[in-house]
Amino acid sequence: MIDTVIVTLVQIAVLLVGLLAAVAYLVLLERKVQAWVQVRLGPMRVGYHGILQPVADILKLVIKEDITPARADKWIYTLSPIIVLVPALIVFAVIPFGTSVTLLGVTIPLYISDLNVGLLYITAVASLGVYGLILGGWSSNSKYPLLASLRASAQLISYEVAVTMTLVSMILMAGTLSMVGIVEAQRAFQLPFSGRTGLWFIFAQPVAFFIYFVGGLAETNRAPFDLPEAEQELVGGFHTEYSGMRFALFFLAEYANMIVISAVATTLFLGGWLRPFPNVAWLGFLDWVPGWAWFIVKTFAFLWVFLWVRATLPRYRYDQLMRLGWKFLIPLAIANVMVTAALVVLL
């Protein structure tokens, strides 16, 4: 009993440290990718090719003065960045990075918990973050953040419908809500009318993947859907009034959410920790790379596309974003669920 508690605590510690480091370096990666797209060099001064830039960034944010606007609602103002960040972190409890490793004779699973309703847990927890955005914008007692937080709530809720619909079709495919189960289902998945097994769900559900990707961009407030923090229109968006460490929490949450979206995409569509074509024997040499490494590579490949999109596309307008969500993505997602359900029953 005490063993499992210690193992779990160690797991949580490793995951949190790893996650925060990943977030810090994702910020650096974003700046670098954007710089490369824009024929610049990006951060070059702190460490070799800016490798220590995240340290400098964090240090800067920590030592900045933490300002609360005079007529802000102090409690809610302080609480809202926490409300945003915590859900983004605890989602990782059910993300499987691999099967298990054996260390010092103890078999440690590479996930903190394999909930049998893992996917439901993710959707439930991830949608809590939006409260933080609304409260943060409202409690700042300033007009730009208020407008931005209204945008944010409308946007996140509408895109969540579409994203959740795609998750429903994935559940139909896998027949389980457990994240580990979904990955295992991809190993077993057989494309109808062919002997092929072990295809990732992205090949069976390209439409769902597309909707998930677009919805994921919108849910994380990334370009081209970064309206809640459209600096050209609303100065800084919902966190205009925030500074110092409280701003940093919003910032961390945004990037942690990106990682969440990518990690869930990897689990659902890209076969989680499975190597490419897991049942093709002659690709067996790929097993040399451990599962968790595949997982991280896939997640970062997905993140890379996020960054890439940001450097390329202009921004949608608020009404266009709503139209895209409600009139295109949601009907498409519902149709996809229907077709998937019919095919699953028939085949």
Add this chain to the structure above:
Amino acid sequence: MQIERSATQFDTDELVINMGPQHPSTHGVLRLVLRLDGERVVDADVVIGYLHRGIEKLSENRDWTQIVLLTDRMDYVAAATNNLGYCETVEKLLQLEVPRRARYIRTILSELQRLASHLVWLGTHAMDIGAVTVFLYCLRERELILDLFEEYCGARLTYNSMRVGGLPIDLPPGWDRKVREICDIVDAKVVEYEQLLTQNRIWLERTREVGVISGVEAVAMGFCGPPLRASGVARDVRKDEPYAAYAEFAFDIPIGARGDTYDRYLVRLEEIRQSTRIVRQALDGLPEGPVLGKVPRLIKPPAGETYHAIEAPKGELGFFIVSDGKSISPYRFRVRPPSFCNLQVLPRLVRGHLVADVVALIGTIDIVLGEVDR
């Protein structure tokens, strides 16, 4: 669709927000007071004057040569065309003949300036709409043009590159070859910008049918330059009242059909191509000879007044100068800046649009506050 509102049930105040003068996308120190109904703009007040330096009054206390460098500070993104407009106005007062070579070089300089100015416009406009990368690409090419100016006159922003009666210096050796190279580069890169934007669905949605203004209305409200041409009015001072050496070159005036933000974008991109075309023609036919006409040591135009306009990158730039024939400074110096005249159309353009369109519309009329406020 009209939703009936009941004021007793809901609180339906209009929201007044203040945009600028320290706002990332008001292109300097423009201040807008927006009245919003939700996200829809009911009305906008443009507040200007934050960059007023009294250039017009200052000019009435400087001699005629010194004013050239004050004009640099008006539209600081396009200093060469300001120089040109001023010098030609004074030449008109003096009835001075400018050598043909000087007129050719002036044409080359002002077209290069148009390229640089349009590149800055495209970059900032695209960045306002969220396409950050285009900005850096555009500034990369603008840098090459600034290098040309630096080689010619030593400055990169405020050139002071012209004199009454001609030019201060002749072209440096090998300059024309570099200009040709850069024209080729710009032509090639415009294709790249178009790949990023012209067919981009988001770009189309953000710019089509945004800020539509008909040709008749545009003329009535005093629109000038590329925005006027985008509304379908083929008014270009270079063609209508040729100055410098424009009468000797072949070039087209692109005009738009719908008069929306997208048309204004297309018109300016086409103008970039036409500018390189003019520069190449001017380099091909560059005559030999002096670059400065016979200018008296002390410039003292006879008493009289004159108005002269040129086509600056942002529109029709006019100078109205009165000389009393006695003093060594103008008696009255007045500028008709294109940015100022275009800016007054902004409230009309933004009415009924969303907040996000406001920044797109500020971008599309291409203002420089240094010129608006002077």
